Amino acid sequence: MPEPYASYGSNTDAPQTAARPAGSTGAAIRLEHLTKIYPGNPAPAVDDVSMEIKAGETVVFVGPSGCGKSTTLKMINRLIEPTSGRIRIGDEDVTAIDPVGLRRKVGYAIQASGLFPHMTVAQNIALVPRMTGWSKARTRARVEEMLDLVGLDPGEFHHRYPRQLSGGQQQRVGVARALAADPPVLLMDEPFGAVDPITRDHLQDELIRLQHELHKTIVFVTHDFDEAIKLGDRIAVLRERSHIAQFDTPEAILTNPADDFVSGFVGAGAALKRLNLTRVRDVEVVDFPTAQLDDPLQSIFDLLRDGPTNEVLLLDRHRRPYKWLRRGDLSRAKQSLARAGTLVTDTVTRDATLRDALEAVLTDSAGRVPVTGRRGEFLGVVDMETLMNNVHELLEADRLEALEHQHELRALGAHRTQLAQEGLDGAGGPEGGAGGRA
Amino acid sequence: MSFWEYVGSRHAQLLTDTFQHASAVFQCMVIATVLGVVLAVATYRSEWAGALATMTTATILTIPSLAMIGLLIPVVGLGVAPTVVALTLYGLLPVVRNAIVGLRGVDPALVDAAKGIGMSRTARLFRVELPLAWPPILTGIRVATQMLMGIAAIAAFASGPGLGNEIFRGIASLGSANALNQVLSGTLGIVVLALLFDAAYVLIGRLTIPRGIRA
Numbered sequence: 001m002p003e004p005y006a007s008y009g010s011n012t013d014a015p016q017t018a019a020r021p022a023g024s025t026g027a028a029i030r031l032e033h034l035t036k037i038y039p040g041n042p043a044p045a046v047d048d049v050s051m052e053i054k055a056g057e058t059v060v061f062v063g064p065s066g067c068g069k070s071t072t073l074k075m076i077n078r079l080i081e082p083t084s085g086r087i088r089i090g091d092e093d094v095t096a097i098d099p100v101g102l103r104r105k106v107g108y109a110i111q112a113s114g115l116f117p118h119m120t121v122a123q124n125i126a127l128v129p130r131m132t133g134w135s136k137a138r139t140r141a142r143v144e145e146m147l148d149l150v151g152l153d154p155g156e157f158h159h160r161y162p163r164q165l166s167g168g169q170q171q172r173v174g175v176a177r178a179l180a181a182d183p184p185v186l187l188m189d190e191p192f193g194a195v196d197p198i199t200r201d202h203l204q205d206e207l208i209r210l211q212h213e214l215h216k217t218i219v220f221v222t223h224d225f226d227e228a229i230k231l232g233d234r235i236a237v238l239r240e241r242s243h244i245a246q247f248d249t250p251e252a253i254l255t256n257p258a259d260d261f262v263s264g265f266v267g268a269g270a271a272l273k274r275l276n277l278t279r280v281r282d283v284e285v286v287d288f289p290t291a292q293l294d295d296p297l298q299s300i301f302d303l304l305r306d307g308p309t310n311e312v313l314l315l316d317r318h319r320r321p322y323k324w325l326r327r328g329d330l331s332r333a334k335q336s337l338a339r340a341g342t343l344v345t346d347t348v349t350r351d352a353t354l355r356d357a358l359e360a361v362l363t364d365s366a367g368r369v370p371v372t373g374r375r376g377e378f379l380g381v382v383d384m385e386t387l388m389n390n391v392h393e394l395l396e397a398d399r400l401e402a403l404e405h406q407h408e409l410r411a412l413g414a415h416r417t418q419l420a421q422e423g424l425d426g427a428g429g430p431e432g433g434a435g436g437r438a
Numbered sequence: 439m440s441f442w443e444y445v446g447s448r449h450a451q452l453l454t455d456t457f458q459h460a461s462a463v464f465q466c467m468v469i470a471t472v473l474g475v476v477l478a479v480a481t482y483r484s485e486w487a488g489a490l491a492t493m494t495t496a497t498i499l500t501i502p503s504l505a506m507i508g509l510l511i512p513v514v515g516l517g518v519a520p521t522v523v524a525l526t527l528y529g530l531l532p533v534v535r536n537a538i539v540g541l542r543g544v545d546p547a548l549v550d551a552a553k554g555i556g557m558s559r560t561a562r563l564f565r566v567e568l569p570l571a572w573p574p575i576l577t578g579i580r581v582a583t584q585m586l587m588g589i590a591a592i593a594a595f596a597s598g599p600g601l602g603n604e605i606f607r608g609i610a611s612l613g614s615a616n617a618l619n620q621v622l623s624g625t626l627g628i629v630v631l632a633l634l635f636d637a638a639y640v641l642i643g644r645l646t647i648p649r650g651i652r653a
Contacts, residue, residue, distance in 0.1 A: 079550065079553055079554055103554060103556035110551055114547055114550070116548060128555050161649055
């Protein structure tokens with residue numbers, strides 16, 4: 001019997017997910033022909049969804065409202081019982097086990113946090129550990145640990161009630177509660193839908209940081225494609241009845257959308273969005289002549305005269321970028337370093353996205369921006385040329401990879417047709433296939 | 439004899455009556471609360487069952503209290519029994535109605551969250567739904583208690599306990615020296631009791647409603 005999920009498996013060698021460390025605490029999730037039909041409605045709300053989510057991977061379901069993405073998510077912890085199909089988490093078939101026990105092993109975070117208003121932050125977080133039979137002392141230690149993990153000071157927030165927190169803080173506590181009993185799988189149903197854009201951005205960064213530490217298997221539902229690109233290792237673009245239009249890495253979806261539906265969802269500016277997926281650390285920064293503030297004036301003069309450019313970057317005592325100094329600036333400022341040059345207004349860190357870097361480069365009058373390390377120390381410079389070259393390389397690499405996937409799929413399709421003709425696989429795979437790009 | 443002289447001379451009897459009145463209302467309220475909440479929990483999830491429970495208890499409330507106690511005498515006899523039955527029945531409506539409204543008013547997202555993190559049906563009810571519905575339930579209990587304070591006076595009609603005895607004795611001997619004093623002392627006693635109970639409920643509210651959902 002041929003493997004019916006091979007079409008999804010074709011993406012498994014995507015570099016981003018392959019780079020996950022072996023010590024992952026996540027568990028693989030496998031949905032097999034999940035269907036949900038509500039009584040009184042002949043059309044299924046979710047129609048024959050099959051997919052495989054690898055351990056430690058973040059998969060984002062994205063699609064228009066009412067496409068069944070939330071329903072599909074809720075079938076994983078059986079808040080909605082599937083009409084047919086099977087769910088496996090790790091090696092276990094959870095389709096028929098006690099749903100209460102299952103849900104204690106699957107973290108669940110929802111929109112507007114879902115915190116219980118009559119319980120304190122600590123009580124909310126302690127719920128699942130206590131229900132699973134942890135001792136009081138262990139639970140207490142865990143609550144502190146979780147608050148720390150989501151960036152809230154345990155001493156300050158422990159005894160607060162949810163209504164005494166801002167929306168963003170509530171959402172953090174919601175995530176802490178979902179993770180408290182250390183479940184291998186975390187389901188998130190539009191968790192950041194109800195917070196303002198700035199807070200949402202912070203929370204997304206936070207989730208990325210958390211996931212770097214924890215390596216859970218996260219299934220995340222959103223209708224915001226930009227959020228999907230930012231968070232997902234892989235994205236499942238769903239159309240109505242939860243049919244998978246495309247299930248692939250964000251890079252592949254951006255550079256090679258499967259069809260008009262997906263490209264409509266990706267929206268305009270795919271190349272710009274692509275910049276969000278690469279960080280400054282992944283591109284080459286160029287070196288730039290620098291001088292220290294307390295260097296003798298003569299050596300700075302020499303550097304300006306003999307250096308490769310007619311400009312140096314002055315660093316302060318902690319090697320942080322301080323001023324741009326051009327040839328001639330010094331003489332105009334009557335040899336006083338304090339008055340010469342232009343202050344550095346913008347820097348980017350190695351963790352900034354290329355989009356942030358581009359923004360900074362575009363606003364800088366000379367089209368370059370210093371890159372700084374963890375303590376703000378100077379590491380190099382990104383300029384327009386570096387960015388352009390890198391983006392071209394990235395897009396080219398994406399395109400090649402997408403083409404490769406396409407070839408694999410075609411080969412697979414041909415193999416299947418052959419099998420079908422030989423009468424070995426009459427049923428065939430799920431309709432269309434997830435990554436089925438024509 | 440002035441009113442205060444009357445109260446002074448009969449204070450032992452008055453205190454006994456007051457205590458019995460308070461005790462009857464309190465005990466009936468406890469039974470009505472338990473029954474009412476159980477009834478609400480059993481019916482709130484079904485549209486028609488909830489409506490049926492509210493309607494039945496509302497119908498009971500429309501029966502005049504004098505008639506209710508009179509009708510109960512042939513069934514349960516005289517004394518404490520008809521008082522307890524009548525008071526409990528009258529106390530049900532506010533509790534049932536507020537409990538149903540309170541339980542139905544719990545944000546479905548919270549129930550969903552409770553389910554999603556693995557709470558069993560019972561845990562959901564006792565740790566999420568009932569605590570969140572508690573403020574309206576307590577209001578229902580408070581309203582019911584105020585009502586029962588007055589209705590309990592009628593219990594004396596069936597030889598029941600309480601301050602109603604003072605009032606009935608006064609009315610029966612209207613025109614005699616102490617008739618007015620008797621009616622007045624019974625009535626004032628009930629008013630004072632009602633105020634004391636109300637104060638107690640405010641205190642109970644402060645103690646039992648978590649700060650996170652206190653208005």
